[in-house]
Amino acid sequence: MDDDTRDESDVVFEMRNLEVTFGTNRGESKVVRDVDLDIYRNETLGIVGESGSGKSMLSSTLLNAVVEPGQTSGEVTYYPPDDREPISVLDLSEKELKKFRWEEVAMVFQGAMSSFNPVKRVRGHFEETLEDHNRDIDAGMERARGILEDLYLDPDRVLGSYPYELSGGMKQRALIALSLVLEPEVLVMDEPTAALDLLMQRSIVSLLRDLKEEYDLTIIFITHDLPLLTKLANRLVVMYAFDVVEIGETEEILYDAAHPYTRMLLQATPDLNVPVDEMRSVEGNKPDPVIRIPGCSYHPRCPMADESCKREEPPMATRSPTHETACFYHDDVDEEMPLRSDGEGGQ
Numbered sequence: 001m002d003d004d005t006r007d008e009s010d011v012v013f014e015m016r017n018l019e020v021t022f023g024t025n026r027g028e029s030k031v032v033r034d035v036d037l038d039i040y041r042n043e044t045l046g047i048v049g050e051s052g053s054g055k056s057m058l059s060s061t062l063l064n065a066v067v068e069p070g071q072t073s074g075e076v077t078y079y080p081p082d083d084r085e086p087i088s089v090l091d092l093s094e095k096e097l098k099k100f101r102w103e104e105v106a107m108v109f110q111g112a113m114s115s116f117n118p119v120k121r122v123r124g125h126f127e128e129t130l131e132d133h134n135r136d137i138d139a140g141m142e143r144a145r146g147i148l149e150d151l152y153l154d155p156d157r158v159l160g161s162y163p164y165e166l167s168g169g170m171k172q173r174a175l176i177a178l179s180l181v182l183e184p185e186v187l188v189m190d191e192p193t194a195a196l197d198l199l200m201q202r203s204i205v206s207l208l209r210d211l212k213e214e215y216d217l218t219i220i221f222i223t224h225d226l227p228l229l230t231k232l233a234n235r236l237v238v239m240y241a242f243d244v245v246e247i248g249e250t251e252e253i254l255y256d257a258a259h260p261y262t263r264m265l266l267q268a269t270p271d272l273n274v275p276v277d278e279m280r281s282v283e284g285n286k287p288d289p290v291i292r293i294p295g296c297s298y299h300p301r302c303p304m305a306d307e308s309c310k311r312e313e314p315p316m317a318t319r320s321p322t323h324e325t326a327c328f329y330h331d332d333v334d335e336e337m338p339l340r341s342d343g344e345g346g347q
Protein backbone atom coordinates (compact mmCIF):
# COMPACT_ATOMS: atom_id res chain seq x y z
CA MET A 1 0.00 0.00 0.00
CA ASP A 2 1.34 3.45 -0.77
CA ASP A 3 0.29 6.92 0.29
CA ASP A 4 -2.05 7.28 -2.67
CA THR A 5 -4.22 4.45 -1.46
CA ARG A 6 -4.02 5.19 2.24
CA ASP A 7 -6.71 7.08 4.06
CA GLU A 8 -7.03 8.38 7.60
CA SER A 9 -8.48 5.13 8.91
CA ASP A 10 -5.18 3.45 8.13
CA VAL A 11 -3.28 5.52 10.68
CA VAL A 12 -2.90 3.79 14.03
CA PHE A 13 -0.56 6.32 15.67
CA GLU A 14 -0.09 9.97 14.90
CA MET A 15 2.85 11.70 16.58
CA ARG A 16 3.11 15.48 16.40
CA ASN A 17 5.75 17.92 17.69
CA LEU A 18 6.95 15.19 19.94
CA GLU A 19 9.78 16.03 22.30
CA VAL A 20 11.43 14.30 25.23
CA THR A 21 13.63 16.30 27.57
CA PHE A 22 15.65 15.64 30.68
CA GLY A 23 17.01 18.29 33.02
CA THR A 24 20.75 17.80 33.53
CA ASN A 25 23.38 19.81 35.35
CA ARG A 26 24.72 20.90 31.95
CA GLY A 27 21.30 22.20 30.89
CA GLU A 28 18.25 20.78 29.16
CA SER A 29 18.92 17.51 27.34
CA LYS A 30 16.55 17.01 24.40
CA VAL A 31 16.61 13.37 23.42
CA VAL A 32 13.65 13.51 21.00
CA ARG A 33 13.37 16.68 18.91
CA ASP A 34 10.13 17.80 17.36
CA VAL A 35 9.23 14.52 15.67
CA ASP A 36 6.16 14.17 13.42
CA LEU A 37 5.40 10.62 12.40
CA ASP A 38 2.39 8.55 11.29
CA ILE A 39 2.36 4.81 11.87
CA TYR A 40 0.03 2.80 9.65
CA ARG A 41 -2.23 -0.02 10.72
CA ASN A 42 -0.79 -3.47 10.06
CA GLU A 43 2.58 -2.28 8.94
CA THR A 44 5.93 -3.38 10.33
CA LEU A 45 7.83 -0.18 10.91
CA GLY A 46 11.54 -0.44 11.59
CA ILE A 47 13.35 2.29 13.51
CA VAL A 48 17.07 2.35 12.90
CA GLY A 49 19.94 4.65 13.88
CA GLU A 50 23.15 4.56 15.84
CA SER A 51 23.25 4.01 19.57
CA GLY A 52 21.91 6.97 21.53
CA SER A 53 20.04 8.52 18.59
CA GLY A 54 16.72 8.46 20.45
CA LYS A 55 15.06 5.31 19.08
CA SER A 56 14.02 3.92 22.46
CA MET A 57 12.88 7.27 23.73
CA LEU A 58 10.74 7.86 20.66
CA SER A 59 9.09 4.46 20.88
CA SER A 60 8.51 4.80 24.64
CA THR A 61 6.35 7.84 23.95
CA LEU A 62 3.85 5.57 22.18
CA LEU A 63 2.98 4.19 25.61
CA ASN A 64 3.75 7.37 27.53
CA ALA A 65 6.48 5.29 29.13
CA VAL A 66 9.48 7.59 29.07
CA VAL A 67 11.49 6.93 32.23
CA GLU A 68 11.42 9.47 35.07
CA PRO A 69 12.42 12.27 35.18
CA GLY A 70 12.03 12.59 31.39
CA GLN A 71 9.32 14.95 30.18
CA THR A 72 7.30 14.17 27.07
CA SER A 73 5.53 16.93 25.20
CA GLY A 74 3.59 17.17 21.94
CA GLU A 75 0.86 14.81 20.84
CA VAL A 76 0.56 11.06 20.48
CA THR A 77 -2.85 10.04 19.17
CA TYR A 78 -3.87 6.41 18.99
CA TYR A 79 -6.71 5.42 16.66
CA PRO A 80 -8.45 2.24 17.83
CA PRO A 81 -9.53 -0.19 15.09
CA ASP A 82 -13.24 0.06 15.88
CA ASP A 83 -15.50 3.08 16.12
CA ARG A 84 -14.09 4.20 19.46
CA GLU A 85 -12.86 7.76 19.84
CA PRO A 86 -9.15 8.44 19.24
CA ILE A 87 -7.04 8.31 22.39
CA SER A 88 -4.62 11.07 23.36
CA VAL A 89 -1.94 8.89 24.92
CA LEU A 90 -0.06 11.62 26.78
CA ASP A 91 -3.28 12.67 28.55
CA LEU A 92 -4.20 9.25 29.92
CA SER A 93 -4.44 8.80 33.70
CA GLU A 94 -2.28 6.14 35.37
CA LYS A 95 -5.26 3.81 35.51
CA GLU A 96 -6.14 4.35 31.85
CA LEU A 97 -2.51 3.90 30.87
CA LYS A 98 -2.27 0.56 32.63
CA LYS A 99 -5.17 -0.72 30.55
CA PHE A 100 -3.92 0.90 27.35
CA ARG A 101 -0.44 -0.55 27.70
CA TRP A 102 -1.39 -4.18 27.56
CA GLU A 103 -4.72 -4.18 25.81
CA GLU A 104 -4.00 -1.77 22.96
CA VAL A 105 -0.23 -1.59 22.76
CA ALA A 106 2.24 -4.08 24.21
CA MET A 107 5.98 -3.59 24.47
CA VAL A 108 8.68 -6.25 24.39
CA PHE A 109 12.15 -5.24 25.50
CA GLN A 110 15.52 -6.78 24.94
CA GLY A 111 15.74 -7.95 28.54
CA ALA A 112 13.32 -10.88 28.46
CA MET A 113 15.40 -12.22 31.28
CA SER A 114 14.55 -9.35 33.58
CA SER A 115 10.94 -9.03 32.44
CA PHE A 116 10.00 -12.27 34.21
CA ASN A 117 9.90 -12.61 37.96
CA PRO A 118 12.49 -15.35 38.59
CA VAL A 119 10.56 -16.99 41.41
CA LYS A 120 7.29 -17.26 39.53
CA ARG A 121 6.48 -19.96 37.00
CA VAL A 122 5.67 -18.72 33.51
CA ARG A 123 2.03 -19.77 34.00
CA GLY A 124 1.77 -17.33 36.92
CA HIS A 125 2.82 -14.43 34.71
CA PHE A 126 0.07 -15.18 32.21
CA GLU A 127 -2.56 -15.64 34.92
CA GLU A 128 -1.57 -12.48 36.71
CA THR A 129 -1.77 -10.43 33.51
CA LEU A 130 -5.22 -11.82 32.71
CA GLU A 131 -6.42 -11.23 36.27
CA ASP A 132 -5.12 -7.67 36.38
CA HIS A 133 -7.16 -6.92 33.29
CA ASN A 134 -10.29 -8.72 34.50
CA ARG A 135 -10.14 -11.31 31.75
CA ASP A 136 -11.54 -14.81 31.98
CA ILE A 137 -8.56 -16.92 33.06
CA ASP A 138 -9.61 -20.17 31.37
CA ALA A 139 -10.29 -18.51 28.02
CA GLY A 140 -7.11 -16.44 28.35
CA MET A 141 -4.96 -19.47 29.16
CA GLU A 142 -6.45 -21.30 26.19
CA ARG A 143 -5.41 -18.39 24.02
CA ALA A 144 -1.97 -18.37 25.64
CA ARG A 145 -1.49 -22.03 24.76
CA GLY A 146 -2.42 -21.32 21.15
CA ILE A 147 0.06 -18.46 20.91
CA LEU A 148 2.83 -20.53 22.52
CA GLU A 149 2.17 -23.26 19.97
CA ASP A 150 2.31 -20.69 17.18
CA LEU A 151 5.74 -19.80 18.52
CA TYR A 152 6.78 -23.48 18.38
CA LEU A 153 6.85 -23.85 22.13
CA ASP A 154 5.37 -26.72 24.12
CA PRO A 155 2.71 -24.96 26.25
CA ASP A 156 2.78 -27.47 29.12
CA ARG A 157 6.52 -27.39 29.41
CA VAL A 158 6.85 -23.61 29.16
CA LEU A 159 3.92 -22.70 31.42
CA GLY A 160 5.13 -25.15 34.06
CA SER A 161 8.71 -23.82 34.05
CA TYR A 162 10.48 -21.16 36.03
CA PRO A 163 12.07 -18.53 33.77
CA TYR A 164 15.60 -19.79 34.55
CA GLU A 165 14.66 -23.23 33.24
CA LEU A 166 14.13 -21.83 29.74
CA SER A 167 16.78 -20.93 27.16
CA GLY A 168 17.14 -17.29 26.08
CA GLY A 169 15.23 -17.92 22.86
CA MET A 170 12.41 -19.74 24.66
CA LYS A 171 12.14 -16.99 27.24
CA GLN A 172 11.99 -14.32 24.56
CA ARG A 173 9.27 -16.22 22.71
CA ALA A 174 7.35 -16.73 25.99
CA LEU A 175 7.55 -12.99 26.54
CA ILE A 176 6.20 -12.32 23.07
CA ALA A 177 3.34 -14.73 23.81
CA LEU A 178 2.65 -12.92 27.08
CA SER A 179 2.55 -9.59 25.30
CA LEU A 180 -0.09 -10.95 22.90
CA VAL A 181 -2.36 -12.58 25.45
CA LEU A 182 -4.59 -9.51 25.84
CA GLU A 183 -4.93 -9.18 22.07
CA PRO A 184 -3.20 -5.84 21.54
CA GLU A 185 -3.34 -4.05 18.22
CA VAL A 186 0.25 -2.87 18.30
CA LEU A 187 3.46 -4.54 19.40
CA VAL A 188 6.46 -2.31 20.12
CA MET A 189 9.69 -4.31 20.17
CA ASP A 190 12.89 -2.66 21.36
CA GLU A 191 15.94 -4.73 20.37
CA PRO A 192 13.99 -7.91 21.19
CA THR A 193 16.54 -10.22 19.65
CA ALA A 194 19.77 -8.50 20.64
CA ALA A 195 20.73 -11.01 23.33
CA LEU A 196 20.03 -14.04 21.17
CA ASP A 197 22.24 -16.04 18.87
CA LEU A 198 22.03 -15.57 15.15
CA LEU A 199 19.85 -18.56 14.40
CA MET A 200 17.37 -17.66 17.10
CA GLN A 201 17.26 -14.03 15.91
CA ARG A 202 16.40 -15.13 12.41
CA SER A 203 13.81 -17.62 13.57
CA ILE A 204 12.11 -15.00 15.77
CA VAL A 205 11.94 -12.66 12.81
CA SER A 206 10.20 -15.28 10.71
CA LEU A 207 7.85 -16.09 13.60
CA LEU A 208 7.00 -12.41 13.92
CA ARG A 209 6.08 -12.26 10.26
CA ASP A 210 3.64 -15.12 10.80
CA LEU A 211 2.25 -13.70 14.04
CA LYS A 212 1.65 -10.35 12.42
CA GLU A 213 -0.57 -11.97 9.81
CA GLU A 214 -2.36 -14.26 12.20
CA TYR A 215 -3.10 -11.65 14.88
CA ASP A 216 -3.48 -8.64 12.58
CA LEU A 217 -0.74 -6.72 14.35
CA THR A 218 1.03 -3.46 13.75
CA ILE A 219 4.68 -3.96 14.70
CA ILE A 220 7.22 -1.28 15.56
CA PHE A 221 10.67 -2.81 15.69
CA ILE A 222 13.73 -0.95 16.95
CA THR A 223 17.21 -2.23 16.31
CA HIS A 224 20.81 -1.50 15.46
CA ASP A 225 20.68 -4.42 13.10
CA LEU A 226 19.83 -3.01 9.69
CA PRO A 227 20.15 -6.37 7.89
CA LEU A 228 17.66 -7.91 10.32
CA LEU A 229 15.25 -5.04 9.80
CA THR A 230 15.29 -5.39 6.05
CA LYS A 231 13.91 -8.91 6.45
CA LEU A 232 11.01 -7.77 8.58
CA ALA A 233 10.02 -4.14 8.08
CA ASN A 234 8.02 -2.77 5.21
CA ARG A 235 8.91 0.81 6.14
CA LEU A 236 11.99 2.25 7.78
CA VAL A 237 12.52 5.34 9.92
CA VAL A 238 16.12 6.53 10.18
CA MET A 239 16.97 8.55 13.27
CA TYR A 240 19.93 10.83 13.69
CA ALA A 241 20.57 13.21 16.57
CA PHE A 242 17.19 12.63 18.26
CA ASP A 243 15.16 13.34 15.14
CA VAL A 244 13.85 11.50 12.09
CA VAL A 245 16.05 12.26 9.08
CA GLU A 246 14.57 9.86 6.56
CA ILE A 247 11.50 7.71 6.20
CA GLY A 248 10.47 5.47 3.36
CA GLU A 249 9.57 1.99 2.26
CA THR A 250 12.32 -0.49 3.01
CA GLU A 251 13.24 -0.88 -0.65
CA GLU A 252 13.41 2.89 -1.07
CA ILE A 253 15.78 3.22 1.87
CA LEU A 254 17.99 0.36 0.69
CA TYR A 255 18.19 1.21 -2.98
CA ASP A 256 17.50 4.95 -3.02
CA ALA A 257 18.64 6.27 0.36
CA ALA A 258 18.26 10.01 0.14
CA HIS A 259 19.98 11.29 3.28
CA PRO A 260 23.78 11.30 3.45
CA TYR A 261 23.58 9.77 6.94
CA THR A 262 21.51 6.84 5.66
CA ARG A 263 24.03 6.35 2.86
CA MET A 264 26.82 6.32 5.43
CA LEU A 265 24.91 3.75 7.46
CA LEU A 266 24.50 1.54 4.42
CA GLN A 267 28.18 1.91 3.70
CA ALA A 268 28.97 0.92 7.28
CA THR A 269 26.93 -2.26 6.73
CA PRO A 270 29.10 -4.20 4.30
CA ASP A 271 26.61 -6.95 3.68
CA LEU A 272 22.90 -6.65 4.28
CA ASN A 273 22.69 -10.39 4.66
CA VAL A 274 25.03 -10.44 7.62
CA PRO A 275 23.76 -9.15 10.94
CA VAL A 276 25.76 -6.67 12.94
CA ASP A 277 26.27 -6.79 16.71
CA GLU A 278 26.43 -3.07 17.01
CA MET A 279 25.82 -0.62 14.23
CA ARG A 280 29.22 0.78 13.34
CA SER A 281 29.32 4.45 14.06
CA VAL A 282 29.87 6.75 11.16
CA GLU A 283 32.92 8.95 11.53
CA GLY A 284 32.90 12.02 13.74
CA ASN A 285 31.64 12.96 17.15
CA LYS A 286 28.26 11.83 18.34
CA PRO A 287 25.60 14.52 18.68
CA ASP A 288 25.09 15.95 22.14
CA PRO A 289 21.47 16.16 23.33
CA VAL A 290 22.29 19.25 25.42
CA ILE A 291 23.78 21.27 22.60
CA ARG A 292 21.64 22.00 19.56
CA ILE A 293 24.00 23.09 16.84
CA PRO A 294 22.65 25.51 14.21
CA GLY A 295 21.65 24.20 10.81
CA CYS A 296 21.42 20.53 9.88
CA SER A 297 22.44 18.38 12.85
CA TYR A 298 24.39 16.10 10.52
CA HIS A 299 26.46 18.84 8.89
CA PRO A 300 29.64 18.34 11.00
CA ARG A 301 29.89 14.75 9.69
CA CYS A 302 28.41 15.23 6.24
CA PRO A 303 30.69 15.13 3.19
CA MET A 304 28.15 17.15 1.22
CA ALA A 305 27.55 19.94 3.72
CA ASP A 306 27.96 23.55 2.62
CA GLU A 307 27.36 26.94 4.23
CA SER A 308 23.58 26.74 4.04
CA CYS A 309 23.63 23.38 5.90
CA LYS A 310 25.53 25.10 8.72
CA ARG A 311 22.95 27.88 8.95
CA GLU A 312 19.54 26.43 8.21
CA GLU A 313 17.74 23.33 9.34
CA PRO A 314 16.52 21.34 6.33
CA PRO A 315 12.79 20.60 6.37
CA MET A 316 11.47 17.19 5.30
CA ALA A 317 11.56 17.03 1.50
CA THR A 318 9.53 14.64 -0.61
CA ARG A 319 11.52 12.15 -2.64
CA SER A 320 8.51 10.02 -3.60
CA PRO A 321 4.94 9.82 -2.26
CA THR A 322 6.20 7.37 0.37
CA HIS A 323 9.72 8.67 0.86
CA GLU A 324 10.84 11.82 2.71
CA THR A 325 14.15 13.12 3.90
CA ALA A 326 15.56 16.11 5.77
CA CYS A 327 18.33 17.10 3.37
CA PHE A 328 18.66 20.14 1.11
CA TYR A 329 20.74 18.18 -1.34
CA HIS A 330 18.96 14.86 -1.66
CA ASP A 331 18.79 15.41 -5.43
CA ASP A 332 22.59 15.39 -5.54
CA VAL A 333 23.20 12.45 -3.25
CA ASP A 334 23.26 9.89 -6.07
CA GLU A 335 26.11 11.69 -7.73
CA GLU A 336 28.01 12.69 -4.59
CA MET A 337 27.61 9.46 -2.62
CA PRO A 338 26.67 6.67 -5.03
CA LEU A 339 25.32 3.44 -3.60
CA ARG A 340 26.63 0.14 -4.82
CA SER A 341 24.40 -0.97 -7.64
CA ASP A 342 23.55 -4.28 -5.97
CA GLY A 343 22.07 -2.37 -3.03
CA GLU A 344 24.23 -4.31 -0.60
CA GLY A 345 25.49 -1.13 1.00
CA GLY A 346 28.90 0.42 0.52
CA GLN A 347 30.32 2.11 -2.49
Ligand SMILES: Nc1ncnc2c1ncn2[C@@H]1O[C@H](COP(=O)(O)OP(=O)(O)OP(=O)(O)O)[C@@H](O)[C@H]1O
Binds near residue numbers: 224
Ligand atom coordinates in the same frame (compact mmCIF):
# COMPACT_ATOMS: atom_id res chain seq x y z
N1 LIG B 1 17.40 8.25 32.03
C1 LIG B 1 17.98 9.10 31.18
N2 LIG B 1 18.28 10.37 31.55
C2 LIG B 1 18.84 11.23 30.67
N3 LIG B 1 19.17 10.92 29.40
C3 LIG B 1 18.90 9.67 28.99
C4 LIG B 1 18.29 8.69 29.83
N4 LIG B 1 18.17 7.53 29.13
C5 LIG B 1 18.69 7.79 27.91
N5 LIG B 1 19.12 9.06 27.82
C6 LIG B 1 19.74 9.71 26.65
O1 LIG B 1 18.75 9.80 25.64
C7 LIG B 1 19.36 9.70 24.36
C8 LIG B 1 18.59 8.76 23.52
O2 LIG B 1 18.62 7.48 24.11
P1 LIG B 1 17.87 6.22 23.50
O3 LIG B 1 17.97 5.13 24.50
O4 LIG B 1 16.53 6.62 23.02
O5 LIG B 1 18.79 5.92 22.25
P2 LIG B 1 18.74 4.65 21.30
O6 LIG B 1 18.83 5.18 19.91
O7 LIG B 1 17.56 3.81 21.62
O8 LIG B 1 20.09 3.96 21.69
P3 LIG B 1 20.43 2.38 21.83
O9 LIG B 1 20.33 1.87 20.44
O10 LIG B 1 21.81 2.39 22.37
O11 LIG B 1 19.40 1.81 22.74
C9 LIG B 1 20.82 9.31 24.61
O12 LIG B 1 21.61 10.44 24.44
C10 LIG B 1 20.83 8.85 26.05
O13 LIG B 1 22.07 9.14 26.64
